[in-house]
Amino acid sequence: MEIATFSVSSATIIKDSLSRTSLLSTKNRKPLLPLSLCLTLKASKSTLTVASMSYDKQLAAAKNAASLAARLCQKVQKVLLQADVQSKSDKSPVTVADYGSQAVVSVVLQKELGFASFSLVAEEDSGDLRKKEGKETLRRIIELVNETLASDGTYDNAPLFEEDVLAAIDSGRSEGGPSGQHWVLDPIDGTKGFLRGDQYAIALGLLDEGKVVLGVLACPNLPLASLASHNPQDDQEKVGCLFYAQVGSGTYMQSLDGSTPIKVHVTDLDNPEEASFFESFEAAHSLHDLSSLIAKKLGVRAPPVRIDSQAKYGALSRGDGAIYLRFPHKGYREKIWDHAAGYLVVAEAGGVVSDAAGNPLDFSKGRYLDLHEGIIVTNQKLMPALLKAVKDSLNEKASSL
Ligand SMILES: Nc1ncnc2c1ncn2[C@@H]1O[C@H](COP(=O)(O)O)[C@@H](OP(=O)(O)O)[C@H]1O
Ligand SMILES: [Mg+2]
Ligand SMILES: [Mg+2]
Ligand SMILES: [Mg+2]
Numbered sequence: 001m002e003i004a005t006f007s008v009s010s011a012t013i014i015k016d017s018l019s020r021t022s023l024l025s026t027k028n029r030k031p032l033l034p035l036s037l038c039l040t041l042k043a044s045k046s047t048l049t050v051a052s053m054s055y056d057k058q059l060a061a062a063k064n065a066a067s068l069a070a071r072l073c074q075k076v077q078k079v080l081l082q083a084d085v086q087s088k089s090d091k092s093p094v095t096v097a098d099y100g101s102q103a104v105v106s107v108v109l110q111k112e113l114g115f116a117s118f119s120l121v122a123e124e125d126s127g128d129l130r131k132k133e134g135k136e137t138l139r140r141i142i143e144l145v146n147e148t149l150a151s152d153g154t155y156d157n158a159p160l161f162e163e164d165v166l167a168a169i170d171s172g173r174s175e176g177g178p179s180g181q182h183w184v185l186d187p188i189d190g191t192k193g194f195l196r197g198d199q200y201a202i203a204l205g206l207l208d209e210g211k212v213v214l215g216v217l218a219c220p221n222l223p224l225a226s227l228a229s230h231n232p233q234d235d236q237e238k239v240g241c242l243f244y245a246q247v248g249s250g251t252y253m254q255s256l257d258g259s260t261p262i263k264v265h266v267t268d269l270d271n272p273e274e275a276s277f278f279e280s281f282e283a284a285h286s287l288h289d290l291s292s293l294i295a296k297k298l299g300v301r302a303p304p305v306r307i308d309s310q311a312k313y314g315a316l317s318r319g320d321g322a323i324y325l326r327f328p329h330k331g332y333r334e335k336i337w338d339h340a341a342g343y344l345v346v347a348e349a350g351g352v353v354s355d356a357a358g359n360p361l362d363f364s365k366g367r368y369l370d371l372h373e374g375i376i377v378t379n380q381k382l383m384p385a386l387l388k389a390v391k392d393s394l395n396e397k398a399s400s401l
Helices: 056-078 096-113 132-152 162-170 191-196 288-298 311-317 340-347 383-399
Strands: 002-007 011-015 021-025 040-044 047-051 085-087 093-095 120-122 181-189 201-208 211-223 239-246 251-255 262-264 277-279 323-326 351-355 375-379
Touching: 056 096, 056 132, 056 181, 056 201, 056 211, 056 239, 093 096, 093 191, 096 120, 096 132, 096 162, 096 181, 096 201, 132 162, 181 191, 181 340, 201 340, 211 311, 211 340, 239 311, 239 340, 251 311, 251 340, 277 288, 277 311, 288 323, 288 383, 311 323, 311 340, 340 351, 351 383, 375 383
Parallel strands: 120 181, 277 323
Antiparallel strands: 002 047, 011 021, 040 047, 085 093, 181 201, 201 211, 211 239, 239 251, 251 262, 323 375, 351 375
């Protein structure tokens, strides 16, 4: 896919130390494109047309990693025992599945893509598991990780030991940032939903030079059919969705057990009165009263659809709803793994993701996102009206304090 055309005289093609081709400005030797882009170059007269490198190999590895991690999570959710739930120092719950999923994703990515220059920004770390009280939990995690990897049959059968699993979990300590490639992982997004038996997601993104270039969302409990036609009483309903997006290539969805992928698109609705909106199930994660004020200003008639995790981004990318509103309580700092994969899944499906002031999200600043007030998501047509309703609502709320 073509992304840019440069004059030959103003650019030089180079290879870096890893033999990756790059295109530099001849003037100041600054990259015109991230090192990992520009593999296919077509010369025509005095111009070079640069086509984006595909991230196909990384995408295949990411889909595999997220699907296997989902298998581990499904197994745990089925037999969820109280002993499988720990409390982190910030009082949020974390289960053997969060740790196990993080270890599986880390191991699979490194097996598929190599250990050299592997960088992962992920939610969990092994701190609590290395304590005496964490021994039994760790034993269970090692068992789950080995069972899951063996169930795939692709990887060698050598079992992983304690230090291997702890190291795999701790490979997620990267700080990310604006240069190079970094994987971004939420091993279970929506742990509270997972514990309730509701929605959760394994969310895996790839940053290249500070931009999200891949997003994969495994949503084991999300119905394959639209939530708009969802019947909670139907226990025959097929669930388990895998959404994935590569920058410039659109968003696709397939079933987690491997159906043919279909291209998905956000709704093309332009009348906010007909829109429905998503928000967190947990009122502690997002101000429900502010969302309802915004919805009222927009004339939205439908009640909010409250679901956990980045399954909201997935559902929005296929048009199940039109708007996602997220307004954390004051002082909360959003983490990049809570949004990176979901952001790309929606953006490549034609949607817009911004902070409450309309600024694009910046994933290049390390483990946190710096935001104005909250995150809003919708399609291009509804965004201007949504931004206005958000601004008016925030002003109204501020003046009532
Ligand atoms: N007070 C708070 N405000 C906003 N988000 C919060 C929060 N406490 C936790 N979260 C984040 O909300 C995420 C879940 O989002 P949602 O509400 O959409 O389900 C959690 O992800 P984890 O479950 O991965 O910890 C966590 O990172
Ligand atoms: Mg958490
Ligand atoms: Mg999360
Ligand atoms: Mg999580």
